[in-house]
Amino acid sequence: MKLSHWLPCLAWGRQYNRSSATQDGMAALIVTLMLIPQSLAYAMLAGLPPVMGLYASILPLLAYAVFGSSRTLAVGPVAVVSLMTAAALAPLFPAGSEAYIGAAMLLALLSGLLLSAMAFLRLGFLANFLSHPVVSGFISASGILIAIGQLKHLFGISTSGVSLLQIIPQLWQGLPATHWQTLLIGVFSLAWLWWARKRLKPALQRLGLSAQTAGNLAKAGPVLAIIVAIVVVSWLQLDQAGVKVVGAIPQGLPALALPTLDLELAIQLLPAALLISLVGFVESVSVGQTLAAKRRQRIEPDNELLGLGTANLSAAFSGGFPITGGFARSVVNYDAGAQTPMAGVFTAMGIALSVMLLTPLLHNLPHAVLAATIIVAVLSLVDLGSLRRTWRYSPQDGAAQLATLLGVLLIGVGAGILIGVGLSLLLFLWRTSQPHMAVVGQVPGSEHFRNIERFAVVESPSVLSVRVDESLYFPNARYLEDRISELIATRPQVRHLVLMCSGVNLIDASALDSLETIVERLQTAGVQLHLSEVKGPVMDQLRRSTFLESFGGQVFISQFEALKTLAPQVTQHTLRPVNPPATAQPAAHRKSL
Structure with a gap:
C-alpha cells in the first residue's frame, strides 16, 4: 500500500x-x-x-x-x-x-x-x-x-x-x-x-x-x-x-x-x-x-x-x-x-x-x-x-x-x-426474526409484482408468488418454514411456489438448511419450489452448495419470467383477476411496496 x-x-x-x-x-x-x-x-x-x-x-x-x-x-x-x-x-x-x-x-x-x-x-x-x-x-x-x-x-x-x-x-x-x-x-x-x-x-x-x-x-x-x-x-x-x-x-x-x-x-x-x-x-x-x-x-x-x-x-x-x-x-x-x-x-x-x-x-x-x-x-x-x-x-x-x-x-x-x-442488537434480532413476507401478483399491463393486499393484481391459482423482504439467516430461518407451510395449507390448488428474493442480501447456513427442509415438505405436498430475482452475491453463495442441483426447481431472472414460464396464461391477461379491478390504493393507505 x-x-x-x-x-x-x-x-x-x-x-x-x-x-x-x-x-x-x-x-x-x-x-x-x-x-x-x-x-x-x-x-x-x-x-x-x-x-x-x-x-x-x-x-x-x-x-x-x-x-x-x-x-x-x-x-x-x-x-x-x-x-x-x-x-x-x-x-x-x-x-x-x-x-x-x-x-x-x-x-x-x-x-x-x-x-x-x-x-x-x-x-x-x-x-x-x-x-x-x-x-x-x-x-x-x-x-x-x-x-x-x-x-x-x-x-x-x-x-x-x-x-x-x-x-x-x-x-x-x-x-x-x-x-x-x-x-x-x-x-x-x-x-x-x-x-x-x-x-x-x-x-x-x-x-x-x-x-x-x-x-x-x-x-x-x-x-x-x-x-x-x-x-x-x-x-x-x-x-x-x-x-x-x-x-x-x-x-x-x-x-x-x-x-x-x-x-x-x-x-x-x-x-x-x-x-x-x-x-x-x-x-x-x-x-x-x-x-x-x-x-x-x-x-x-x-x-x-x-x-x-x-x-x-x-x-x-x-x-x-x-x-x-x-x-x-x-x-x-x-x-x-x-x-x-x-x-x-x-x-x-x-x-x-x-x-x-x-x-x-x-x-x-x-x-x-x-x-x-x-x-x-x-x-x-x-x-x-x-x-x-x-x-x-x-x-x-x-x-x-x-x-x-x-x-x-x-x-x-x-x-x-x-x-x-x-438492546439495539436484541431489537434488531427480534425485528429480523419475523421478516415481512408478502404474497404478490402481477400488476395488469406491466411486468411489476405487488402485494395482493395493497394492489389490484392478477394471480394464478397454481403458482404462489411470495416476496421475502429480509435477508435469510439463523433468527428467521424457522419463521420462513412456518410461514410457507401456513400459506401452502390455505391454497390447495398451488403446484409451484416462487420465492421472490429481490430483498434477500444473505442466505446463511441455517437458512440454507431451512430451504432444504421447505423443499422436502413442498415436494411431499406436490409443490415445487422455485427462486426468482436472486442477487449475484447470494447466487455465488448458493453455487458453493449442492442446493441448486438438488432442489429440482428453476432460478428465474425475474418474477415476470417465472410466471411467464409456469403460468403463461396469467401474463397474457386471460385469467380473471382475483381482486375486483381497481387502481392502487391511495398513498395515504399504503405502508410499503
Whole structure:
C-alpha cells in the first residue's frame, strides 16, 4: 500500500501555500482562545490537574495533523471522553493522585493502541454497533450528567458519584454548606457565558463590527470570564476566603515519560478504553464527514482511526489523557477558515506558548469558572427532542435511545452505553426474526409484482408468488418454514411456489438448511419450489452448495419470467383477476411496496 495512504499530510502538504497558511493561522488563533479554557475545564472534569488538559492539546494535535484525513477536525480534550475517563478511574484511585494521573495516561495509551490496531486491521465497522439513537441518547445523558455533576463547584461543596442517584442526594445534603462567594462567581460566570454564547455576536454587530469579526470575538467569551475572575479573586483575596482556585500550575512544556505500565491495571481498564475509543471515533467521524461534505472533500475512516490512535499515544507519553475530535471546536475551526490540519499545528504552538508563559497567571482561576464553562458547553449537546422524534418514527430505536439515556443517568456511563448497544442488537434480532413476507401478483399491463393486499393484481391459482423482504439467516430461518407451510395449507390448488428474493442480501447456513427442509415438505405436498430475482452475491453463495442441483426447481431472472414460464396464461391477461379491478390504493393507505 502506498505511503501516501497512511500519510494524508503528503497530499495537502505539496499544495500548501502562503494563503492557506494565513487562513490556518487565523483559525488557529481563534481555536486556541477557545481551547485554553476548555482544556483546563475538561481536565478538571476528568478528575485531573488542569494543566494536563493543556498537555493533551499539544503533541496530539501534531500527530493528528500527520496521520488524520480531515482538513478541519480539531482534536483535543472533549467533555464526553473526559467524563468517561473519570467514570473509569474514580472507583480505582483518589482523583488527582499520582496513581490516578498514571492510570489516565495508561488509559490514553490503551485507547491509542486499540485505535491504531483497528486502523491496520480495518475494523472501523465496529463503530457501526453504536447506532445513531444510542449515540444521541448517550451524548444527551452525558451532557445532563456532566452539568449536574459540575454544580458542586458552583456551590463550593464536595460530592462524588457516577450517576444522578449518587450525585443528587449528596448535592441536596451539601446545600447548607454552600460557599456564597463561590456561588456568586459561578452564577455570574454562567450568566455571562450563556449570554455571550447567544447574544454577544449580535450585540457586537450592532456596534458596527462585521459578522465574522463579531463571531470571532464572541468565541473569546470564556477567556474574558477567566481574566475577570482571576482579577476579582486576586484583588479581593477570595482564595483566602475559601474560594477554590486552580493553584500552582507547572510552567513549561511537558516532559516525555512512559505512562504507568501495570499489566493488571491495563487489563482492568481495557473495556473502558475500548468504549472510549469507539465513542471517540464515532464522534470524530461524524463531525469530520459533516464538515468535509460542505467542501466536497472526503475523509478515510482508516486514516481517522490511525490519526486518533497516534494522537492518543502522543497524549499518553506527554502527560495527557484520552482525547478525540470535538464538535463545537471543529465547527469553530471550519467557520474560522481553516484549510488544512496545519491549523491544528498552529493551535498546538499557541497552547505550548501558553504553557510556557501564561500558567503562573492562572493560579487564582476559580474552579467555579471552569465549571460554568463546562456546563454551558455540554448543555448544547443535550437534545431531548431527538428522543421524541425517534420514538415517533421507530419505537424500537426510541426504546434503545431511552434505555441508553436512563442507563447513563441512573447507573453510569459505561453501563448506560452497553445497555443501549445490547438492546439495539436484541431489537434488531427480534425485528429480523419475523421478516415481512408478502404474497404478490402481477400488476395488469406491466411486468411489476405487488402485494395482493395493497394492489389490484392478477394471480394464478397454481403458482404462489411470495416476496421475502429480509435477508435469510439463523433468527428467521424457522419463521420462513412456518410461514410457507401456513400459506401452502390455505391454497390447495398451488403446484409451484416462487420465492421472490429481490430483498434477500444473505442466505446463511441455517437458512440454507431451512430451504432444504421447505423443499422436502413442498415436494411431499406436490409443490415445487422455485427462486426468482436472486442477487449475484447470494447466487455465488448458493453455487458453493449442492442446493441448486438438488432442489429440482428453476432460478428465474425475474418474477415476470417465472410466471411467464409456469403460468403463461396469467401474463397474457386471460385469467380473471382475483381482486375486483381497481387502481392502487391511495398513498395515504399504503405502508410499503
